[in-house]
Amino acid sequence: MEGVIGIIVAPIIIFMIFVAPIWLIMHYRSKKQVAQGLSEEEFAALTELAKKAEVMSERIQTLEALLDAEAPQWRNRA
CATH class of the missing domain: 1.20.5 (Single alpha-helices involved in coiled-coils or other helix-helix interfaces)
Known part of the structure; x- marks a missing residue:
């Protein structure tokens, strides 16, 4: 024990x-x-990432609009 x-x-x-x-x-x-x-560097990096995300969101919306016009059934394929 x-x-x-x-x-x-x-x-x-x-x-x-x-x-x-x-x-x-x-x-x-x-x-x-x-x-x-956040430090200044971290805040700057976060701001830059937010801007890139906004641009990417706009591009995705544009691509989806093009696909909706060209191939309306593309969402059903997935």
């Missing part, structure tokens, strides 16, 4: 000494970064 307890306790102690502190530090560091919001 004592051997089984030792097998269980040893990994728990190692976890509490080495893994748990690093885990907590990394967790709260990431929480702090999230709370700070």
Whole structure:
């Protein structure tokens, strides 16, 4: 019985000494970064992606309009 307890306790102690502190530090560091919001670079990248998505949406609408005019049944093929 004592051997089984030792097998269980040893990994728990190692976890509490080495893994748990690093885990907590990394967790709260990431929480702090999230709370700070986006950096200027991230905001610029997000804005650029939003513009590209808008252009892509317009292109898709144009393509769908062309397909509706040329082949009205194209939506039923899928």
